[in-house]
Amino acid sequence: MNTKIMTDSACDLSKDHYNEFDIEMVPLTVHLDEKEYKDVIDIDPKTVYDAMREGKTPKTSQVSPQTFKAIFTSYAKKNQPLVYISFSSELSGTYQTAKMMETEVKDAYPDAVLHVINTKCASIGYGLIVLHAAKLAKDSATAEEISESVSHQAAHMEHIFTVDDLEYLLRGGRVSKTAAFIGSLLKIKPILHVEDGKLVPLEKIRGSKRLFPRMLEIMEERGADLKNQTIGISHCDDIERAEALATMIKEKFKPREVIIEMVGSVIGAHAGPGTIALFFLNNTDK
Template identity: 35%
Template sequence: MQDYIIVTDATCDLSVEILKDLDIVVIPMEFIIEDKIYSHYPDERQMALDDFYGHLRTGMMSSTTQINYNSYKTIFTDILKQGKEVLYISFSSGMSGTYNASRLVISDLKEEFPDREIISVDSLCASIGEGLLVYLAALKKQEGFSIDKLKHWIEEKRFEICHWFAVDDLEHLKRGGRINAVQASVGSILDIKPILSVDREGKLVTAAKMRGRKKSYHYLIQKLKEDCEKTECETIFLGHANCLEEAKYLQQLIIEEKLAEKVIICNIGPIIGSHTGAGMIAVTFVGRSRLLS
């Protein structure tokens, strides 16, 4: 059995420590602020997250691009030249063209490396949901799963990754075109906080609207209680977009309710943050089901 490397992209929002411990390779992704292009790496080498969200809070807009052909080819080729194989777990095809772009590169590389497995799997997940799927897949790799066995495991497990996002920045959603000006204005007056989720097609959808920040947190806790599989919900990923103290508050609620053995707090990076704005709180876990499309 050939040795293989798990590769994913910067939307996974996993920490440098987790990536290093589990031998996961991350492909950086680009974001653009005021016509300047930055690449986001997990170590924040080109722009610190505090600076990024500071820009958003002043009203700046950030846009993103998908991973290009050459980036895929460079990273995949480097792994293949080491004599290893590639299992790439992509950002959801329901939100980006990254998965399809990776397949084009793999088709070309198959001609150069015909005896190697080069596999791309659509996570149908986003942000720390994608991160949780990658994290669990890496643990299965450590257990000795072959590349083909792990591919099939991911294709089944991805539908059990439940995503719940509490969004704070209505103005940012308005500027990004996700809600209109009237919705943003009324929502701000009434202190409405949208709850977003990811459906079975990997698309971001509005699942609920709560009045007030704390009510939105308790909604996340309620979904965790309803959907979490006790046998597998040992680890919960809790993400935040530059609001660490609020993430710690929610972490404490989860711990007090004894809903998981481990709650890992993750930073939401600029690729996802460009579309949700600052102040978002996200909870992902292995659950019974996802929203129907």
């Protein structure tokens, strides 16, 4: 029996990806206008971005322990190996909850083949890892082989991104009020990356014209064999800029493939409309 791959909605893959590779997806929760929505299932990102433009502040919450326990138990009962590839533990408590439920289920079903992996990644960077795992599963790789390969790829996944308005990061506690105010006045565009699962400021760029060229320079400095990679780009309701960045990448690096997806409701609720993110494998030794 092939290994089943499971992910959560913070990977920002499309429903087509879930269907094509038979991936199980568990949704995080979005809170908006005093209502709760299952991410992807009950609410779409455009609704969240439009609400944010109107000044609303959506909140998000992790997957419940009961949900994980029910899913893990169902696979344990039918003796099907399951690999759950999780959103970064530094950005959500979802991974820690899944690990607790993994222990409970393995106590009840000692022979269950169940792996829970912390990618320390987000959005399509995380999604690319899930797709990699799903392809391995389709080729009959074991749960152990998939886990090892996923852990290696996750350790090398770069996240380079920029936000359109520092106000959204301010609301999420990612920048100070002073920095957001000065940044807005000076038209400063931050470049951030993910370091050990956390969002970390990398550089400040004055004006937007220099932004994408600098992101490509960072990509060239850090990227490993970019020509043979699948590059990920995600955007918060700004497909035109995402496609412009994709065109620049194709012209400069000629990668095997570029995947563009909208940033989902969970991550988008904190990053805000206009965010553009770039994902690729780096060349560092880890």
